[in-house]
Each structure stands twice: as C-alpha cells, then as structure tokens.
Amino acid sequence: MSRALDPLPLDLDAAEYVGLHGLLDEQAADQALTERERELRAYTRDVVAREVAPAAPELDASHEFAGAGYMALASAGLTGVIFPTELGGSADSHVAYAVVMEEITAGCAATSLVFMTQTHAAYPIYLAGSEDLKQRYIPPLLSGSAYGSMAITEPDAGSDVSSLRTTAAPAGEVYRLSGSKTFITTGDRVDTIVCFATTDRTSKREGVSAFVVEGDWPGVGRGTPFEKLGMHGSSTAELFFDEVAVPVGNRLGTEGAGWPIVMSSVIKSRISAGAQGVGLARSAYARTLAVLQRLHGNLIPAEYLQVLAGWRGRILQGRLLLHAVARQVDRDAAVSPGQIGLMKQSCTDLGWDISVEAVRLLGPYGDLSVLGVERCMRDARVTRIYDGTNEIQRMLIGREIGSSLKEM
Secondary structure, eight states: OOOOOOOOOTTTOHHHHHHHGGOOOOHHTTTSSSSHHHHHHHHHHHHHIIIIIIGGHHHHHHHHOOOHHHHHHHHHHOOTTTTTTGGGGGOHHHHHHHHHHHHHHOOOOHHHHHHHHHHHHHHHHHOOOHHHHHHHHHHHHHHHHSSSEEEEEEEEESSOOOGGOOOEEEEETTTEEEEEEEEOOOOOOOOEEEEEEEEEEGGGGEEEEEEEETTTTTTTTEEEOOOSOOTTTTTTEEHHHHHEEGGGGGEESSSOOOHHHHHHHHHHHHHHHHHHHHHHHHHHHHHHHHHHHHHHOOOOOOHHHHHHHHHHHHHHHHHHHHHHHHHHHHOSSSOOHHHHHHHHHHHHHHHHHHHHHHHHTTTGGGGGGSSSSHHHHHHHHTTTTTSSSSHHHHHHHHHHHHHHHHOO
C-alpha cells in the first residue's frame, strides 16, 4: 500500500546518499576505469555527499553563488584534475575529470557549473600562455582564491567565432580591448577573464586572438546577473570592455592564434557538458527511486521498475560513450569535432530526457521543488545550449558523415 511522503524522500545522510548513487555503478563501465579513476570517483562522491549535495536545494531557492561548494572541492584536492601538480593539479586523466564532473553534477549541478568554468578558464592559459601567465593565474583559479570566465559569446556572435565584434588594437606595449560579451558564466564576479577578440577583421577566424584580462582593470565592466531557468547557484552576466589596456605579455600564443585555442578548449568544455548530462540523468534516477521507496517501501510496483530499468540502460550507454571519448582524448588530443559533438549532444540530451520523464512519472510529486526532480529538469535545459548548442553538434556530426561519403 502506498503512503504519504514522510519523511521527505531526499532527507538522506551522507551514507544513504552514497548508497543510493552507488546503485548505478555498473560493472560494464567500471571495468574500463583504472583503479585510480575508481578511487577518485568514490572519494568525490563522499565529498559531494557531505559538502555539496546538502546545500543544493538552498542554492536553488536563494540563487546564492556556489562558492562554498567550490571551496570544499578545492580543499579536497579535486579542482585541478587535468592540470600538472606544479600548478596545483593532480595530473589525472580526462576520464578521471569526466568521472569527477559527473559526481559533482549528481549532487549539485550549479556547483558543477562553477567547477567546470574554473577549469575552462584555466585551460587556455595552460595550453598557450607563457610560464609567467601559468604561474600567475592558474593556481588561484584552482584554489578558488580567484574566479575565472571564458569570454567568447557576444550579442551577435556565438558559435561563429569569426564574426566577433570585440576588437584588440595594438598600441605599443599594450592592446586596446573594446567590445562586449554576453552569457558569461561567473561574469559578475570574475577576476581572470580569457577574452577572445579580433585583431584583424579581414582575416575572420585567423584574425582572432586570446588575452588574459583581469576583472578589476580600468575599463572592465560587469553586468547584473541574468535571471535563469536553472543553475541558480551559478551566475551569468555581461562583460564590457572600454579601451582596456592589455599588456602584450597577456596575449595567449601568437597574434591570430585564438581560433585553435578555442577549438582545443571546446574539447574540455564538451566533456564537461557531457558529464553534466550523465550526472543529471543519474540524479533524476536516484531522486525518483527515493520518492518511490518512500511511497511504496521496498515493494515498488512493476510498472515503475520497468521504467527505471529503461533509464538504467540509457544512463549506462551515456556513461560508456562519455568515458570512451574522454579516453580517446587521453590518447590523442586531435579528436574530431564530430566525435566530441556526438558525445556532448547524446549525453546532454540524456540528462534532459530522463529528467523530463522523471517529472512525468512522479506526477504531482515530480512538481514539488523540495524533492529536487524538477530542479534536475531545469538545470539540464541549459546543458543542451552552452558549449555549442546541440543543433550545432548535429551539424558537425552531419558534416563529418558527408565528408566520409565523399572519401569512399
């Protein structure tokens, strides 16, 4: 016999959280992980259960920035997974990074967005910055003493980097940076901005350069954070640049090298988004199971178990794809855009689809904010938009299919 929700289904202590989420640790996926990657997953899950997941409902309700969660992850040594030890990282694999991202997202998607944005800001500096820039900017980003942002998107330029209107004009020992950026994650409080601007509009992509800009430099302005559907513990704002003097030494790589930096960086950002998709699907699954247990005890009706069985298989498929592509990146960084896009699109669609189905399956309970299932759905929506919309990913995949046919 079903019963009312008492106590609330996600009133779980850390041990219950770990046990519930461990139900989706599948041997088919685990056998492809190294011992280190499995240990890192268990460690991250424990930290998230104690330090991150309990704060998620309040962050969503209050829109408070998830800085405390990021600092907890930094204190636990989890914020520099793919960076070398001399910069404050742990020099682990991209698979390890995907595993950590999935665990953080399952506990609090907004905290995972702060986490991945720090990584995304640090990576171009590591990829193309001088040794001085690496030492000056990366350790503070990983430790949480500074917040970073990637500034690419503009009001009239998103996926097409060649149409950027923000300009960087050489002026002796500096560049004069002018323009605006929008939908910039952590933009309202950013300390370290990796800004992409055109130094030669006639050269289109080959005229784009990348610069490290400090948020408190004269001429840098921040907009008021946008009100959003989900990811309430992560802020999104506009950035403005008014003749900002950027030292030549703060350019990443050579002039005109911005496009290759973007393309190398999106590999990391799309692994992040894919891991978020799997993590959100897993969170919706775990939360739905918790609700059904409270309603039906251990005798959950077969029709619900059959739905959960379908989700379990789809989550396993998403995780296998995520890990396979991340492992490919570990072995060869030159992964094609279509391959990365296939993973990003499939995994973020997974997170959205299962969270929507979870809300539907639970009926009126799925609509209750206190249970967190509807939060999974709201948080999942943006993962299909940022880091290249899923429509863009399908275009890249289709382009590769067409190219393959021409080569036959």
